[in-house]
Amino acid sequence: MASIGKRGDKWHVRICRKDHPTVCKSFTLLKDAQTWAKNTELKLERGEALGRETVLLSTLLQRYLISVSPLKKGHKQEVSRINSWLRHPLASRDAASIKPAEISLYRDQQTKAGKANASIRIELSLLSAVYKCAKHEWGYTLLSNPLSDIKRPPPARGRERRLEEGELDALMAVAEGTVLSSLILLAIETAMRAGELLSLRWDNINFEKRTAFLPDTKNGERRIVPLSSKALAVLKSIERTGDTVFAVSASYAISNAFKRATRRAGITGLRFHDLRHEAVSRLFERQFNTMEVASISGHKSLQMLQRYTHLRAEDLAQRLG
Structure with missing residues (x-):
């Protein structure tokens, strides 16, 4: 609400709003003060920017x-x-x-x-x-960004955790008979993200062609994921109770269940998302080329694909002869 008062030979306008910093201006003529107050309040109502870009x-x-x-x-x-x-x-x-x-x-x-x-x-x-x-986009054209030249903390190094010998068996033992066991196996066989597994619908799985269609992935691209014999066997073993393959509401539910399973199995430093790393690395170890792996995993750049790929040095040594 605008308030107008005279101090000395000037008319002073003060506009106070709960969602906006106080705006003040002085005028020689009362008429000018009233006009400015009316126009400024109208701009604030419309969410338009003011000359000083004053907005909380x-x-x-x-x-x-x-x-x-x-x-x-x-x-x-x-x-x-x-x-x-x-x-x-x-x-x-x-x-x-x-x-x-x-x-x-x-x-x-x-x-x-x-x-x-x-x-x-x-x-x-x-x-x-x-x-x-x-x-x-909102009309505050004079507003400068104080973060433009701020140095960001360096990004963390990509995780290199892969399944060690015996860890998968230990996980499957503690997860036996639960939804988590199917999720673990499919993550390793398909390289799907947790969110992609949860969005998987029965009507998007073609058992004859051995494919799963993902209409909306993290990077915004559609993707058709080829299904291995093991992945098909897992899917066929799941009871159909709804349109989606898994009746789990959010990715964090998978992460929490996986964390509990690793504790019970005596495994440290392993996250559910590491299974995607494992899956991509296994594809390369099976001699799939970069384009083929990217087509399966959905990575859009070689740089990102490299972050998710961790080949074991001992396996490479065997190939060197």
Whole structure:
């Protein structure tokens, strides 16, 4: 709501809104003050940018949460990160007033607290995306991005964990008779991600052609996955109780069940996603070429495929002769 008052020979306008920093301006004529107040309030109602780009960071974060984040595949995880930023003191600040040095301080504090570099990089990238969206899509054309030149923590080294001798048997022993046992075997035989396994539908499996169709994968591409004899046997052993092969709601449920299974089996340092590494490495060990492996796994670049490929040196030594 705008308030107009005279101090000295000037008319002063003050506009206060709960979701926006206070805006003030002075005028010689009352008429000009009233016109500016009316136009400015109208702009704020429409969500348009003002000359100073005055908008709370929390307002931008909430708009991103509502209009952008739901369109992403990682929406659920991103909601948690946005809410974390909304709880930070910077969220109550004018977005244009936040300096790169303050973001650098946040980065250093998170690093000192022991947070993983990958998590910090994702948090900073998210905030940068909010600023970019505000500048290029929401009309805040004068808003500068304080994260543009901020150095990100170095990315973590790719995991190299593969199944050791006897580990698969130990896992299958503790998971026998559960959904997890089928998920483990299919992950190794197909190189599918946990989310892809959960999205697998019976009507997208062609048992005659030995293929599974994935209409919507993590990288946005469709993919047809060839099925080995072992994968077919696993699928045929699963009772059909619905449209999807697995009645599991979220990937984290698989991760948690797998973590419990590894503890019971006495296995350390192994994650469910490592089975995708194992599957890709096994394909190369079976003499599939790079294009064939990428077609099966869905990797879009050789660089990413290399991160998921860990050939055993002792096996390569045998081939050297």
